[in-house]
Amino acid sequence: MDHFTLKHGVLHAEDVALPAIAEAVGTPVYVYSTATIERHVAVFKAALANVESGPHGPLIAFAVKANPNRAVLATLAGAGLGADVVSGGELLRALAAGIDAGKIVFSGVGKTATEMRLALENGIFQFNIESEPEAEMLSEVAVAMGLRAPVAFRVNPNVVAGTHAKISTGGSEDKFGVAYDRAMAAYARAAALPGLAVQGVAVHIGSQLTDLGPSRAAFERVGTLIADLRAAGHRITTADLGGGLGVPYDPTKPIPPLPDAYGAMVAEVTAGWNVRLVFEPGRVIVGNAGVLLSQVIRVKPGVTDPFVIVDAAMNDLMRPSLYDAWHDIRSVTPNGDKMTANIVGPICESGDTFAKKRQMDVVKADDLVTFMTAGAYGATMANTYNSRALTPEVLVSGNKWAIVRGRQPIEALIAGDTLPPWIEEEQA
């Protein structure tokens, strides 16, 4: 459920009419709803109410890469969430947004020594390490600082997640995690390293999962591994089950499993594990808490269907070109009439296509449209291709709204490049 609804024929974010934001900030612009974010946190927490997770309860570490805006992270910090970060930059953002270091998990296959040092200085909850060479490097860094790094190995359970290949991470040929069959040896090696404190097991098999079967299979393997590790003398106190729960993008497709069903499955599979559970949801928290608001530049006749050319492009919202992702596209002031059209951006790439042969609200030049469910992996992936400035972002709360990332002036983009002296002299 989200808080983007029609009121008196005009699409609103909570109590704010989207045309008011478009007029004040211009388009394209991302608009996020605080009430929707908070609702998703509450639903996710409620879904985990019955899991066994020790005295502190589960740690819900929001996957920062889904939406790293500082105002969004601060909203989540206010709701008690921690963070799953995959770079030093994300770690600094999470801290800047007020997320406790003690609630931060650091994931990723390529952590550098500098990033490890930064995370150790700040005292994060756990490093999810993905290989033995990484374990060795982390141990060395920690020893040099007189510390022990709290670690879990991310294991690759070799399950097929059944999602898009580019967001599937738990197959044996994917780059992520330690192969399940190598895990016992990796833990033995890590336990012998002086700079590591082995505490857990982690898994994350992919994103936009629309069936609980693969997650259940992966978690069952984690359960078996925890028992094997304990039998071998390791003290396992945490189990990180990753993120990946899908959200509905296309209303004509079956709805992905709801958090409640996920929570019930987790409660069943993890009963008796005697660990603190960690979760790393991203998309399910922020996905439909955001829309990309855009204006129609013109409608160009096509041989069969017209092209609706909007002022948002693949640089603002990459998911359709990157993952063939489907976003609902709506008129902000629909009159009930429908048309079939191709929706494209202005960028000089055929891949700059949001939808083909889409049955959608009738729109004409200057009308506003929204790309729904754009709060996750939207603004965070924006870039400046075709010298288009980074997309601004707005956060709504009730009848209030604020710019939480301003529109980058194109001059700032140009000034980012500097000339070498030999060209500058020639131009002087």
Ligand SMILES: *Cc1c(COP(=O)(O)O)cnc(C)c1O
């Ligand atoms: C991307 C990612 C997540 C979040 O995935 P969602 O599908 O957005 O829930 C969680 N954990 C790790 C390690 C990730 O890479």
